[in-house]
Amino acid sequence: MRKGKPFLEVFASALNEDYGFPVLEFVVFAYTVEITIALETFGHGPEPSGDPALIVLLTNPISAFMLVGLMFGLLVLKNIAYSFGNDLERGVIVSFLSYPLRRRSLLTAKLLSSIGVPFMLFASIQVFVIFLLVPGMVSPHVVLLAILSVLSYPILVASIVLVLTIFFKRGSKALFVGIVLYFASGFSWLLLLMTGPTGLKAAAIIYPSIALQLHYKTGWDPSVLRAWTPSFNEALLYIGAGYALSISILAAAYLYFERRLEM
């Protein structure tokens, strides 16, 4: 029997469909420019402690990193909804299922394109470019953590959207619900924050950037800081917990999708 490369070809095909218009490249470029401008605006030169520019970036609600998370979220939701939902709706997935490839490999290839590729780009290119453009201003590992802390939540919502696609079998419907869920959960955090330390910690598991921001103690109401100021290690733990939660839900969604994928 001839040996082909079905996994790589499905992955390449998914990349072609997910990024027909160079959205990803455009987004990465725009945010790199934005972060660079932000860093240039907020200060020059290495600070002995505190990295004030970084603190501004981490804590200001309209900071570039928060927006990176938002844009990553929207991109990933769009990819999942269209790559899976539209393929189910239009029956395109049937043509992939005629390839000599297990369902699990098919889903993995499409998930890599939908989530893996943007995650790697957002996480690595931004750090690389910031470090390249503004050397010495910020600690690369802290920037990496800051970016990582905002990327786990979109993965969690994307996992829920993945399950929704198999229910609705319509990409646009799944995307709409996903976007509503993404923003509605922002309001639920506010409610959680008001319930005191327990709510704060619960919100920090879902959105670990909160823990990192509280660790740097700026941009927050003093009453919140009195309620809970995590150590750096605690912040790390919350980032890890956030990813553990997101990846667990993604794995569950993946298995559920694989089992329910009947055309």
Added chain:
Amino acid sequence: MLVSIEDLAKSYGRVIAVNGLSLEVEEGSIMGLIGPNGAGKTTTIKVLLGLLRPDRGRVEVFGEDPWDNPNIRSRIGVIYEKAYFPPHHKVLDYLERTCRVFGFPESRAGEMLEMVGLQEAYNRPIKGLSAGMLQKFAIAHALIHKPEFVVADEPTSNLDPQARSDLLDLILRLHREEKTTFLISSHILPELSRVCEQVAIINKGRVWAQGRFTELCERFRVGATRVSTDKPEALTKGIEKLGYVRRLEVDARGISVDVAQERSQQLYEDVLELARKVGAKIFGIESGAASLEELFRLAVKASREGDA
């Protein structure tokens, strides 16, 4: 047997699509799958392609369970009634990709496009193809990896008459030269009768008859003589009394009379004699050529009577 299905059952919620269906497809044969809408043809095809998981029953293709089985997919080509492909890919690019998937040289993509007459559309995006062109593209896609078994669900839908004829010729050529096995589901029975040696008739989720076309025609007594007259009622009474008549039906087109082949000449003479006696005009007597439509109609009727 290349395909062996035993006691297959599949439901969608409360709707029973297939219930107790058994079917066998011999290696090297061309089998037609016929049945009314909602009979369970497409569900059966989807189960044997591994797209649906059966609720009950045993399904084997090439001796293996088709569910999530990549081994057998390299050996199967599929032409769907509605062909869908990633819309933004270009025609040639996508077929070249399919060649790489199955380990064939990319040059085969161009050859296949020429074979189905799509050489003009090499650089078009798939979403820019018309329905007929998309069906031709689906045929090229299904055959690109030289499958041993081709499953076609309404393969001629959207094709113009010339393209339909070309596809049927291609099926016969592949069957003759490559010994390719075909399972073809279609509503266009004259087309099926042109290529199929064997037929399976599905109704209400079960196979009601399966076998060689000639055997089934004999079994369901297909090939009745049709008598057109101005006084069908009067003539029918006389024909009923002929001892060698096996079956008789009256409809808007006239009287259908089923007799053994060797009695055809006698029937012709007796009908003319009866017509003279009752004063009926005879507009025509057609000796019955067995048609798939007739077989289908009689088999479905028999299945309904059996069901009742």
